[in-house]
Structure formats: structure tokens, C-alpha cells
Amino acid sequence: xxxxxxxxxxxxxxxxxxxxxxxxxxxxxxxxxxxxxxxxxxxxxxxxxxxxxxxxxxxxxxxxxxxxxxxxxxxxxxxxxxxxxxxxxxxxxxxxxxxxxxxxxxxxxxxxxxxxxxxxxxxxxxxxxxxxxxxxxxxxxxxxxxxxxxxxxxxxxxxxxxxxxxxxxxxxxxxxxxxxxxxxxxxxxxxxxxxxxxxxxxxxxxxxxxxxxxxxxxxxxxxxxxxxxxxxxxxxxxxxxxxxxxxxxxxxxxxxxxxxxxxxxxxxxxxxxxxxxxxxxxxxxxxxxxxxxxxxxxxxxxxxxxxxxxxxxxxxxxxxxxxxxxxxxxxxxxxxxxxxxxxxxxxxxxxxxxxxxxxxxxxxxxxxxxxxxxxxxxxxxxxxxxxxxxxxxxxxxxxxxxxxxxxxxxxxxxxxxxxxxxxxxxxxxxxxxxxxxxxxxxxxxxxxxxxxxxxxxxxxxxxxxxxxxxxxxxxxxxxxxxxxxxxxxxxxxxxxxxxxxxxxxxxxxxxxxxxxxxxxxxxxxxxxxxxxxxxxxxxxxxxxxxxxxxxxxxxxxxxxxxxxxxxxxxxxxxxxxxxxxxxxxxxxxxxxxxxxxxxxxxxxxxxxxxxxxxxxxxxxxxxxxxxxxxxxxxxxxxxxxxxxxxxxxxxxxxxxxxxxxxxxxxxxxxxxxxxxxxxxxxxxxxxxxxxxxxxxxxxxxxxxxxxxxxxxxxxxxxxxxxxxxxxxxxxxxxx
Amino acid sequence: xxxxxxxxxxxxxxxxxxxxxxxxxxxxxxxxxxxxxxxxxxxxxxxxxxxxxxxxxxxxxxxxxxxxxxxxxxxxxxxxxxxxxxxxxxxxxxxxxxxxxxxxxxxxxxxxxxxxxxxxxxxxxxxxxxxxxxxxxxxxxxxxxxxxxxxx
Ligand code: FES
Ligand code: FES
Numbered sequence: 103x104x105x106x107x108x109x110x111x112x113x114x115x116x117x118x119x120x121x122x123x124x125x126x127x128x129x130x131x132x133x134x135x136x137x138x139x140x141x142x143x144x145x146x147x148x149x150x151x152x153x154x155x156x157x158x159x160x161x162x163x164x165x166x167x168x169x170x171x172x173x174x175x176x177x178x179x180x181x182x183x184x185x186x187x188x189x190x191x192x193x194x195x196x197x198x199x200x201x202x203x204x205x206x207x208x209x210x211x212x213x214x215x216x217x218x219x220x221x222x223x224x225x226x227x228x229x230x231x232x233x234x235x236x237x238x239x240x241x242x243x244x245x246x247x248x249x250x251x252x253x254x255x256x257x258x259x260x261x262x263x264x265x266x267x268x269x270x271x272x273x274x275x276x277x278x279x280x281x282x283x284x285x286x287x288x289x290x291x292x293x294x295x296x297x298x299x300x301x302x303x304x305x306x307x308x309x310x311x312x313x314x315x316x317x318x319x320x321x322x323x324x325x326x327x328x329x330x331x332x333x334x335x336x337x338x339x340x341x342x343x344x345x346x347x348x349x350x351x352x353x354x355x356x357x358x359x360x361x362x363x364x365x366x367x368x369x370x371x372x373x374x375x376x377x378x379x380x381x382x383x384x385x386x387x388x389x390x391x392x393x394x395x396x397x398x399x400x401x402x403x404x405x406x407x408x409x410x411x412x413x414x415x416x417x418x419x420x421x422x423x424x425x426x427x428x429x430x431x432x433x434x435x436x437x438x439x440x441x442x443x444x445x446x447x448x449x450x451x452x453x454x455x456x457x458x459x460x461x462x463x464x465x466x467x468x469x470x471x472x473x474x475x476x477x478x479x480x481x482x483x484x485x486x487x488x489x490x491x492x493x494x495x496x497x498x499x500x501x502x503x504x505x506x507x508x509x510x511x512x513x514x515x516x517x518x519x520x521x522x523x524x525x526x527x528x529x530x531x532x533x534x535x536x537x538x539x540x541x542x543x544x545x546x547x548x549x550x551x552x553x554x555x556x557x558x559x560x561x562x563x564x565x566x567x568x569x570x571x572x573x574x575x576x577x578x579x580x581x582x583x584x585x586x587x588x589x590x591x592x593x594x595x596x597x598x599x600x601x602x603x604x605x606x607x608x609x610x611x612x613x614x615x616x617x618x619x620x621x622x623x624x625x626x627x628x629x630x631x632x633x634x635x636x637x638x639x640x641x642x643x644x645x646x647x648x649x650x651x652x653x654x655x656x657x658x659x660x661x662x663x664x665x666x667x668x669x670x671x672x673x674x675x676x677x678x679x680x681x682x683x684x685x686x687x688x689x690x691x692x693x694x695x696x697x698x699x700x701x702x703x704x705x706x707x708x709x710x711x712x713x714x715x716x717x718x719x720x721x722x723x724x725x726x727x728x729x730x731x732x733x734x735x736x737x738x739x740x741x742x743x744x745x746x747x748x749x750x751x752x753x754x755x756x757x758x759x760x761x762x763x764x765x766x767x768x769x770x771x772x773x774x775x776x777x778x779x780x781x782x783x784x785x786x787x788x789x790x791x792x793x794x795x796x797x798x799x800x801x802x803x804x805x806x807x808x809x810x811x812x813x814x815x816x817x818x819x820x821x822x823x824x825x826x827x828x829x830x831x832x833x834x835x836x837x
Numbered sequence: 838x839x840x841x842x843x844x845x846x847x848x849x850x851x852x853x854x855x856x857x858x859x860x861x862x863x864x865x866x867x868x869x870x871x872x873x874x875x876x877x878x879x880x881x882x883x884x885x886x887x888x889x890x891x892x893x894x895x896x897x898x899x900x901x902x903x904x905x906x907x908x909x910x911x912x913x914x915x916x917x918x919x920x921x922x923x924x925x926x927x928x929x930x931x932x933x934x935x936x937x938x939x940x941x942x943x944x945x946x947x948x949x950x951x952x953x954x955x956x957x958x959x960x961x962x963x964x965x966x967x968x969x970x971x972x973x974x975x976x977x978x979x980x981x982x983x984x985x986x987x988x989x
Contacts, residue, residue: 179935179972307931314936315924317872317912321937324871332866357838357855393875394855394862466876466884466937466971515874515937516971547877737931741977745934748973771881771969779965782975 148200155279157238158287159212160190160231167262167276169196172206174213175223176487177310178517179745180801181738182223184309186231188734189224192301193235193294196275197262203309208489208509216511218487218801219522219617224734225703225798236291238282245281246273296732296794305737310513320513322485325472325542331360333389333533333541334396336403337382337553340764341613342413345384349404353388356402358395360539363387365532367525372498377491379555380525381614387533393544400546411612413764416559420457422609423561423582427455432580432605435591438661439601444576448567452640456564456629458827459758460584461557461618462768464776467515468550473530474540479506480531485514485521492524499528500535518749519617523555548769555616556759559584560625564633567601572641574599574652581626582607585615588622588629594672594700595634597665598652613761619749620701620802627699628754628827631810635695636823645696645814646680649673667700671729674791675707678727682789683709692722695814699807703798704730705791708747710783710811712819718834719819721751721783721812729791730798739800740788746804747786752777754809755829775828781835843904845870846914852901860904861885861896864911872912872940876969883968884937886944887911893948912940915947923947926985934972942968946982950989956982 151164162170171187187203190196208216215226239259246264247254250271258265264273296302313320338344350362368374368383386405390396426432445451471484480502486492489509497504514521530543545553560583567576577599581589587606596602618624638648653673656665676698680686685694691713698707709725724747733739756775760767768774813824820833829835838853845868852867859878864870864887873896876884880898887896888910889903915921919928923946933939942965949956949964956964961982970978 179933181934305931307928308933308936310936311928311931311933312919314933314939315927315943316919317940319871321874323875326869326871392854392858392862392866394858394866398855398857464971466874466882466935466969468875514935516935518971547879741931741934741974744976745973748975749971752973770879771877772879776969776971777973777975778967778969779975779978780962782973784976786976 148202151276155283157241157283158234159209160234161194161238163275163279163282165276165279167197167274168200168202169194169262169275170202170204172204174206174216175227176216176218176489176511176514177205178218178487178514178521180218180223180742181308181735182218183513184306184738185224185734186227187309188301188306189228189231190235192299193232194239195259195261198301198306200262205511205513207511208493210490216489218517219519222702222799225796228796232293233291236293237288240288240291241282241285242275242278244285245278249273249278249281302732302734303736306735308738321467321515322470322472322483322512323467323515323544325483325512327472327474327540330472330540330542331389331391331537332393332396333387333530333543334400334546335529335543335549336386336388336400336405337549338407340413341381341761342409342411342764343407344410345386346406346408348386350386352402352404353399356395356399358391359388359399360391361389361537362403363389363533363536365529365536367499367528367532369499375491375495377488377523378495378525379523379614379616381612382553385529387529387536389533389537389541397546414611414613414761415763416459416760419559419584419761420561423457423559423584426582426607426609427561427563427580429607432607435589435604435606436596437603438596438599441576441578441601441603444601445565445567445578448576449570450568450640451565452637453563453565454633454636454825455561456632456825457561458559458625459760460559460613460615461753461757462551462554462759462774463518463520463618464551464774465514465516465518465520468547469520469526469545470543471527471530472540472542473527473534475500475531475535478502481508482527482531483510483512484527484530485512486524486527487514487517487521488524492527495524495528496531500531518619519621520555523616547771551769551774552766555614557618557624558586558615560588562588562626562629564629566633566637568637568641572643574637574641576601578603580605580607582609584609584611584613588626590622590626590666592664592666594656594667595652597660597662597669598656600661602661620806623699623701623802623806624750627697627701627806628809628813631697631699631807632813632824635810635814635817646676646685649698650676671705671791672698672700675705675727675729678789678791679707679709679725682727682787683725685709693719693815693819695811695816695818697807697811697814699803701806702802704728704800704803706803706807708807708811710808710815712815714819719816720835721781724783724786724808724811725789726786726804727789727791728804729793730800730803731793731795732797733790734797736790739790742800743788743804744786746802747808748777748782750805750808751783751812752781754812754827755781755835758828775830841901841905843909844907845909846911854901856900856902858901859897860887860899860901860909863901864896870911870913874937874940876938876941881969882938882941883945884941886941886968888944888948891948891951893945912944915943921947922988923950923981923985926981926988929984930977930981932974932977932981934974938968938970938972942970942978946978946985950982950986954986954989956986
């Protein structure tokens with residue numbers, strides 16, 4: 103391992119001409135065998151070279167010109183394993199058909215921010231990935247210039263080849279890779295003009311697509327290691343409870359059961375980090391030979407639980423949020439002008455309250471992790487969005503130094519924020535330590551759904567004041583959440599209204615909550631954009647024109663200086679969706695809702711069409727305009743946007759997690775309703791703004807606004823405004 | 838533990854497992870055929886879909902006895918090299934996001950298309966409704982099934 107070598111930014115591109123087809127120095131994990139455990143993408147019919155030349159932490163080039171590009175960040179379905187290597191390959195001028203993509207393990211020496219979260223992988227990686235490719239290309243050119251004895255300026259590159267046009271000579275990258283590996287890494291490098299991009303902007307297939315279609319073992323749950331046992335946990339049945347006593351005699355006597363142990367992921371003296379959210383630090387774990395045997399033994403445990411704190415109820419949650427909002431003693435986050443006076447002077451005042459329940463993440467692949475903990479080392483493999491934080495937690499909890507801990511990230515069967523919180527990795531490690539054997543910890547669906555880091559429950563009251571010409575002169579938001587307010591006080595329409603106020607209210611809870619795809623935005627966008635629709639109607643204005651007028655004001659004559667959006671780009675996506683959806687043309691039998699939102703540095707506007715079949719509304723088509731700067735991989739980007747739209751419609755319409763006496767009332771997909779094929783939009787049409795600015799996130803931004811586009815369309819179809827999610831409690835939707 | 842003789846992807850296997858073990862866990866744990874996924878364990882999500890004598894079945898909710906004397910096909914055996922028209926259509930439409938549900942989707946789609954060579958959109962949607970995709974790839978799944986129907 104090179105982890106204990108103290109490296110700096112410069113040695114990030116340290117050159118080493120390592121030979122052999124094994125792992126690159128810095129990427130090995132303990133006990134690594136010749137065959138990678140997580141199969142990697144290899145373009146069809148590629149011949150794997152016998153000798154590799156390592157140009158930098160990201161790149162190896164074989165003597166036959168085949169290039170291996172490491173994908174540094176965790177893959178949760180956001181397709182960075184294709185997009186990030188594409189960026190390196192672009193500046194390298196690699197031949198994508200001769201590229202192998204390999205998932206990197208956690209390696210903080212070589213890679214920065216190996217995190218999947220906040221839709222930031224591409225945005226943060228953009229410059230460094232490009233430089234990595236460009237510098238390696240330059241090293242290849244230096245080697246070629248020596249070999250051909252011509253100045254470097256006379257050389258050009260294309261698809262993995264170096265050309266000296268004047269003498270009609272061609273070299274493959276493979277022919278100069280060894281020499282290139284011993285070249286000095288350039289300090290400065292000129293990057294391509296985006297106009298010259300060849301690979302970026304081309305739809306490129308998911309590098310794991312072929313393996314997925316064949317059912318290859320890619321996921322954490324698929325990990326199989328020598329001597330590995332299966333472990334499962336039993337956690338308290340209710341938030342607010344803990345273990346009192348355990349009778350494991352029946353479980354122990356069962357076929358295939360090896361041990362039952364009690365673990366604590368928060369040992370005395372250990373200070374949890376942000377990523378250690380977990381309502382149940384103390385757990386009972388059953389370890390056995392096979393999943394089914396352990397599942398059965400888990401049911402045979404006889405555990406007495408005791409109350410630790412309050413047992414909460416959903417009805418109580420709603421009442422407490424209402425009370426909080428009515429109390430008037432919130433924290434004022436922003437105030438512009440004199441809202442109270444403006445409301446008094448307003449011709450019309452509209453006030454509405456919106457709410458949404460807790461949600462579980464329900465990644466399709468339940469939480470799991472492989473761990474093999476020995477006296478002074480730990481090897482972990484599994485699905486984690488924040489490996490570097492898990493490493494820190496393991497160091498503290500196990501008392502094993504970081505350099506002896508290795509974490510390999512598998513492809514993940516969904517993340518949505520759930521795998522930011524790696525307690526299941528720590529649990530696996532503690533179980534392995536306790537039973538002195540390698541274990542794969544597997545959560546059942548029920549364990550997964552009832553021990554979440556849930557999307558908080560929210561309630562927000564909006565108030566708008568219009569003057570006699572229907573202009574928005576006052577705007578107030580009071581936001582409450584369990585445990586925190588969802589309001590972003592500097593986002594639109596802040597900056598567009600002279601008199602503006604935000605108040606936040608917090609309600610404490612013992613239910614564990616955390617980031618859920620587009621945190622806070624996932625609710626507040628829907629509330630805000632539903633409300634603006636109603637305000638536009640009260641003002642007698644077209645909902646798109648009404649919003650654009652506000653952007654014009656924010657652009658030409660902004661209120662305050664802390665406005666967290668670019669009004670022109672925001673209005674730009676609305677104009678684009680207006681044009682592409684044919685908003686201005688009447689479509690008989692089609693009921694349309696519009697919505698727009700900005701989060702994670704990207705702008706999204708949507709028009710959702712509802713039709714009515716046999717008296718029941720049905721989502722027909724969704725038009726979506728997106729401004730996320732340069733689109734690296736259009737097909738992958740469209741897939742993300744479609745997914746966010748389906749996800750957003752599904753959760754606003756159908757999903758809820760409720761509590762009775764601290765017990766989650768939904769523990770599997772029979773009760774927890776997720777959107778299905780029949781309920782999904784018939785088609786989704788995506789349009790990108792082409793503005794050439796650096797790329798921004800896409801994993802989240804299409805989700806937040808769609809709930810409002812749906813609510814606004816359903817209002818036009820049914821005459822009912824929707825204020826409380828899930829909407830299915832108020833309107834039927836055809837499936 | 839009782840012994841069972843099974844025919845999976847054209848090969849015969851002898852396994853020793855508890856009689857109540859679902860086919861899913863025999864595939865995953867005993868035979869290391871991990872392409873078939875666990876999603877819910879209660880026949881709600883379709884991640885564990887396999888073919889039993891050519892018909893789609895939820896392997897999480899069928900005890901191993903149900904497989905005896907039958908022809909079992911899993912995603913690994915749908916084709917040797919990923920060339921089944923449904924697999925090809927999935928690759929062509931770049932269907933997966935996380936990919937976890939997709940083996941189940943492909944197995945449901947392939948059993949459906951074996952019975953219905955020329956389905957309408959409505960029939961496709963009905964047939965695929967039992968398979969949850971948490972990532973929301975439904976429109977691509979629909980498009981891929983149509984393409985596969987054309988190419989079958
Ligand atoms: S795992 Fe069998 S249907 Fe969900
Ligand atoms: S692709 Fe992730 S669940 Fe379907």
C-alpha cells in the first residue's frame with residue numbers, strides 16, 4: 103500500500119512505470135488476487151496487454167495501445183463510471199473502443215472527493231479529470247517527439263494515435279507508452295477548446311450495460327469471498343427503544359447458525375461523524391452459513407426491548423409542526439422591505455400550507471457490506487457513497503490505523519443518499535471482529551426500510567400579496583420540518599419581491615433522518631411551484647409569464663445581493679420548455695402543469711400533461727428543459743433526468759412512511775407504494791440548453807420540480823388543488 | 838438436510854438445503870448464481886424473477902421443491918453471450934441506471950415475449966407492471982421491450 107506515503111497535489115500525478123497486469127500501486131486492497139473481484143468493463147474483443155505502463159493515478163496504457171482509465175467515484179446509478187472516464191479520454195484523445203474502465207477503491211492519495219452526493223462528481227471532477235488526460239497526452243507526445251525526432255508542435259493526436267503529417271508517420275499510443283511513463287509530468291497544460299470535443303457530447307453507452315444485461319456480479323450483495331459467513335442484524339422495532347435482554351438459545355440451536363453477537367457501533371468515547379447517523383447503535387447480529395438460515399434464526403431470537411425515549415406518532419408529527427408554525431417564534435432567516443405593511447396594503451392575500459411525510463430511500467439493493475477484520479487490519483467491500491468517511495469511522499471504532507484499512511466500492515443498486523450513512527459498513531466490521539471471520543452483512547428489505555435515514559417530514563406555509571394589477575408585492579415563507587426546515591431563504595423568489603420574509607422552525611425527533619435525493623429541494627420545490635401556480639391564477643396571469651416576469655425583475659432590479667440563482671438561466675429553461683411543449687397552443691383534452699427549479703447548480707423546467715381516461719387522470723407526457731452546462735454524455739444525462747422525473751412523480755403521488763408508537767407502519771413493498779410501470783409517464787422529452795459552460799450536476803435536479811408540475815396539471819384536470827403528499831390520498835391517478 | 842436434483846440453465850445440480858429454502862437463496866448462496874436479485878422477499882418487486890419451464894416466476898417466494906423436475910432458467914442462462922434479443926435491446930436502449938432491478942426486468946420481458954410475439958403498448962405495460970425499478974427507467978424498459986419484440 104502507498105497510503106502511508108505522505109503525498110501532495112504534485113505527486114498526484116507521480117509517474118511510475120509499473121509493469122504487470124495487476125492493480126496499479128495505490129489501488130490494491132489487502133489480499134488482492136490476480137482476478138479482480140468486481141468485474142470491470144472491457145470493450146468487446148479487446149486484447150488485454152501483458153504489460154501496462156502507468157502514466158498517472160488514473161491511467162495505464164498497454165503496449166498494444168489499450169488504455170485503462172480508473173473511475174474514481176462511487177457508481178450509484180448516476181452513470182459517473184462512464185462519464186468521468188469519458189472526460190479523461192477526451193483530453194487524452196483516446197480511442198474509446200480501446201478503453202477499459204476500472205472502478206477505483208478508496209485512495210485519498212490519488213483521488214479527490216471520492217463521494218457520490220449532491221450531484222457534484224462531474225462538477226468537481228471536470229477540471230482535474232481533463233488535466234489528467236491532457237498531461238498524459240502531452241507525455242505521450244514528448245515520447246513520440248523523441249522517437250520520431252521531430253518537434254512536439256508538429257505532432258497531432260487522434261483516437262489513440264500520434265500523427266506526424268508532414269512525413270506521413272503514425273505511432274500508436276502503445277508504441278510510446280513505456281517511454282511516456284518516464285517523462286516528466288508537465289506542470290501546466292492547455293486544455294482543449296470545448297468546440298473541439300469529440301467524445302464529450304456524444305452519447306456513450308453505460309460501461310457496465312453489457313454486464314448488467316448478463317446478470318454479472320457487480321453489486322455489494324454479490325460479493326463472495328473465501329470462508330465468508332452471512333450476517334444479519336436485528337434492530338429495535340420502534341424508534342425510542344433499545345435492547346433490554348436477549349435470549350438467543352433457540353436461534354443458536356438452528357441449522358447453520360454459527361454465532362449470535364451483540365455489537366455497538368458507537369463505543370464509549372467515540373465521537374460520531376456526520377455520516378454516522380443511526381438511531382440504533384446497539385444491535386443483535388446473527389451469523390451463519392447461508393442467508394436463508396440466518397433469516398430464519400433472526401425470527402427465532404427472543405429479545406426484550408425497553409423504552410429509551412418517546413415513541414412518536416405521525417398524527418403527533420403533523421400537530422407538532424402545525425403548532426410550531428403557529429407559535430410565531432421561528433428563526434427569521436431573511437427579511438427584505440416591510441412584509442407586514444405590504445401584506446396590509448395588498449389587494450389580494452393568498453395563504454396556503456403544504457406538507458409531506460417521511461420517506462424511506464428504498465434503494466433496490468438493500469444495505470449490505472463485506473468485512474474481514476483481523477487483529478490489526480480491516481478489508482471491506484461494499485456499496486458506499488462516502489468511503490472516506492467510513493474509513494474514518496472504522497479507524498475510530500476498531501482502533502485500527504487508516505493505512506491498514508482498505509475499502510473497495512462496488513457498483514450500488516441505488517443510493518439516493520441512503521449510502522452516505524455507512525453504519526452498515528461499521529456493523530459488518532464489528533460483526534467480523536466479534537466472530538473472527540469474514541462476513542457479508544445483509545439487511546432484509548424490512549431491516550432496510552425500518553432502520554432508515556429518512557427524508558424528514560415537512561410543513562410549510564406560503565403567503566403572497568398581490569397589488570391591484572396582479573403584481574407580487576409581498577411574499578412570506580414559514581417552514582417547519584422534523585427535524586429541520588426545508589426552506590432555502592436565498593432561492594427564488596427571493597430577490598424578485600420587494601417585501602420578503604422567511605421564518606424557520608425546527609421540531610426535534612428521535613427518528614433518524616438524512617439526505618434523500620435533492621435534500622429539502624425534493625419537497626420545497628413542489629410546495630413553492632404549486633403555490634406560485636395558484637398565485638398566478640389569482641393574479642389572472644399565465645403561470646409561465648408570471649414566473650418569467652419575476653425573473654426579469656430579479657435580473658434587472660434585484661432585491662438584496664444574496665440571491666442564489668442566475669435569473670437569466672432560470673428564465674431560459676422556462677422559455678425553452680414553453681417553446682418545446684407548445685405551451686401557447688391549446689391542446690383539447692390535455693391538462694398541463696408547469697414547474698421550474700434550480701438546485702445542485704442546474705436549472706430545470708417541466709411541463710407535465712395529464713389526460714383523462716374513463717374519468718380518471720393519467721400522466722401522459724412530460725417535457726423537460728435542462729441547463730446543466732456542457733452535457734458530457736447526452737444519453738446518460740437523459741436517463742438521469744427521466745429517472746428523476748419518474749421518481750419525483752412516484753413519491754409525490756404514492757409514497758409515505760408513517761409511524762405509530764415509534765414503529766414504521768410500512769416495512770416492505772406491499773405497504774410502501776412505489777411508482778410502477780403503469781403509472782409512469784407515457785413518454786418524456788428532454789431538451790438541453792446549449793451554452794458551453796462547465797458542466798453541473800444531474801443526479802438530482804430533475805426531481806424537485808416535477809411534483810408541482812403534476813399537482814398543477816391535476817388541478818386543471820380535476821379542479822382540486824393538492825397541498826398534502828402523497829396526493830393519492832386526495833386524487834386517484836390511473837395506473 | 839434433504840437433497841434436491843435441479844436442472845438450471847441446462848445443467849444438473851445436486852443441492853443439500855433446508856426444505857423451506859426459497860429457490861432464490863439456493864441460486865445465490867449455494868450455486869453462486871448471483872444474477873438473480875433479492876429485492877423484497879415477498880413477491881412484490883420482481884427483482885428475483887426466473888423462468889420455470891419458460892414461465893416467469895418469483896424465486897424469492899417459491900421453496901426449492903417447486904424447482905424439482907422443472908427447467909429453471911436464470912439471467913445467466915438466458916443466453917451464453919448476452920445475445921438474447923431482450924438483452925441486446927436493453928444494451929441498445931442503455932436501459933439501466935443502477936442496474937439492480939434489470940435482471941428481473943429482462944427475465945419478465947423475455948418470458949412475456951416468448952408468449953406474445955407482437956404485443957401492444959398496453960400489454961407491455963401490464964406485463965412489466967410487477968417489476969419495480971426504483972431508479973425509474975420505465976420508459977426505457979418499455980422501449981426496449983418493443984425493440985426486442987421486433988427483433989425476436
Ligand atoms: S425479491 Fe422476489 S419479488 Fe422481490
Ligand atoms: S435501474 Fe436501479 S432499480 Fe432499476
